[in-house]
Amino acid sequence: MPLVKAGVVVLDCAEPERLAAFYTELLEAEETEATANRIEIRSPDGTRLAFRRxxxxxxxxxPRPENSLQxxxxxxxxxxxxxxxRVxxxxxxxxxxxxPPGPSESRGCTDPAGHSFTLRRSTPSAPKQG
Structure with missing residues (x-):
């Protein structure tokens, strides 16, 4: 058994209830854990996300270059x-x-709190350009 296991992606936000509701609906997930300052959800495929106040x-x-996406x-x-x-x-x-506009394999979006995410047709195989 590994010493360290993959955990959960946690997004900090001012309103975890609102963000958890957004991702619960988007991913058709269910809430698995909730406290006053943190809510965790799990999607049907096992993806786990948490939202911390x-x-x-x-x-x-x-996408402003002075604070690039990490x-x-x-x-x-x-x-x-x-x-x-749906988003x-x-x-x-x-x-x-x-x-430029035209056919694309992915689209950038933000959730209600401003966290960015990508909708992608398939997993990319090439490195990010630019």
């Missing part, structure tokens, strides 16, 4: 248009990409 949380500034969530989808509509209906928003 941070009264001083500020949204990341991605980490983000990535979700695999079959239908980019339908997934993006918007739940209070998230699409993020304008640097690439």
């Amino acid at each position: 941070d009264m001083n949380a500020t949204p990341p500034s991605w 980490a983000h969530l990535e979700f695999v989808v079959d239908d980019l248009d339908a997934a993006e509509r 918007v209906s739940l209070g998230g928003r699409p993020v304008e990409a640097k690439n």
Whole structure:
């Protein structure tokens, strides 16, 4: 048995209840643990996310270059248009990409608290460019 196991991705935010509701709906997940300052959910495929209250949380500034994206969530989808509509209906928003408009294999979005994530048709095989 390994000494260290993969745990859970934790997003800091001012309103964990609101963010947990967003991701619970988006991922069709269920709440597995909740305290006054932290909520954890698990999706049907086993993905675990937690949302921790941070009264001083500020949204990341991605895609502005002065505060480049260091980490983000990535979700695999079959239908980019339908997934993006779902994100918007739940209070998230699409993020304008640097690439020109046209067919794409991924789309950037933010959740209601400003954390960025990517909707992707399949797992990328090439390194990030730019």
